[in-house]
Amino acid sequence: MLKIENLSVHYGIVEALSPFSFSLKQGELVTILGANGAGKSTALRAISKLLKPSSGRVIFSSGGQDITISDMQPHDIVALGISHVPEGRGLFLNLSIFENLDLGAWPVRDSKKNQEDLDLVLKIFPRLKERLKQNAGTLSGGEQQMLALGRALMARPKLLLLDEPSLGLSPQMVELIFQVIADIHKMGTTVLFVEQNAYQALHIAHRGLVFENGKLVLSGTSQELLASPQVQEAYLGG
């Protein structure tokens, strides 16, 4: 469904991400692991074109068509069915919760579908329901993450890119968010998510990719990675 070929990113002359390749199959749940500054977020931002890659290309296959999305504008990529929840949730803190959700539905130009999706999102996150008119800035960190996920669902994505969804949340909230990610995946969405929380991430993901200093150093199934001495040492406390 997604094929990344020799993608690299430079910040000025500094190489932030060395050329890397990997592909995602439809229906997969894959995590990108790595420490701070390893290039995980950069990789997601290069896929959704928030950053301009300095080499390589990204091909998205949907409905039997291969589309080179690395040539496209970010908003056109969203319209194809790739939603990116950026690091720090990326909410419009000046808008209400309802308005945030409604903006998420921008690519779906059908008010009936929008209503169905809204009902679904509010069923998944009942906490948002009582606060639809409240400003998004008034929510707690966990609620903001719920809103960010809910808003991404409003676009009916085929592929969901999540950047550190558990960042800064309480343990119970992390549990809940991971549960929701697994549920979203079960509903048929392909998910690629960045995490530092390797143990929990590998617990729900099928496969993982490990980045270190801007390089893709390791990839494998979750079982392989959990058993790998390299991962154990770096992320699971030996």
Add this chain to the structure above:
Amino acid sequence: MTEFIQHLINGLSVGSMYALIAIGYTLVFGVLQLINFAHGEIFMLGAFVGMYSALFFGFGQTSSLLGLFLVLTLSMLVCAGVGYVIERFAYRPLRKAPRINVLITAVGVSMFLQFTGQLFFGSDPKFFPQIYSPAGYWSVGSVQLNPLQFFVLGISLCLMMALHRLVFHTRMGRAMRAVSFNHDLASLMGIPTNRVISYTFMVGSALAGAAGVLVGLTYPKIEPLMGVMPGLKAFVAVVLGGVGSILGAVVGSLILGLAEEFVVGYWAPTYRDALSFGILILILLIKPRGLFGKIQIEKV
């Protein structure tokens, strides 16, 4: 008392003209963080388009409400188009450039329009045809009220309400607010940010164009440099109200209009401009965020 009411009405009508211009400033600042110094010239163009179209259609011999609305619409449309062209060809190529470059470009566009105006319209003042001039005066007690002022006030109020509706109750308005919060985030929603920015310029320019016609109607002497002072005053009003806030722009404009009229009426007629810029200095010293400046709450 009579005098007070007269100054009050004058202040409101001057203030509402500033408001129509100021809204464009604040909208554009919202989406681009750019003070579009060419905005006053759009106002000037609005007046000239109004004048030429009135002459072309032959309005102005007799008072015609329909004619006024036609001229107003035409002027708004042309100004929206000019706003689009300015954004598309002067500002969009500089989207990733440092902000100061864009600001200097805005000053350049402003001068370009002033001198192109002088070239094509002539630098001598022109008479704006009185397309709509309600007869007589309304007398309330000893106060004589000019119905035209109320009419102009009413139209600008309607335009501001329409704008409020557009910004707060339509999908495009929501997209405008999203873009003004953060371009990247808006594009992650699938919002075509460049299109939203064009649209914002067009809306702001249309309002400035309407202000041009309405000012022509009340002060029928127009010339190519007429946009400079109202443009600066509207800018002061925006700073007073808090840059980026629509409510702030309107309230700031009304305060400025009233303050000017009262100072001129009761104290020193020559201090009109000094007062405005005095207010600008004061607000920058005391409350640089302005009256309705935004404070953002961010939680981690």
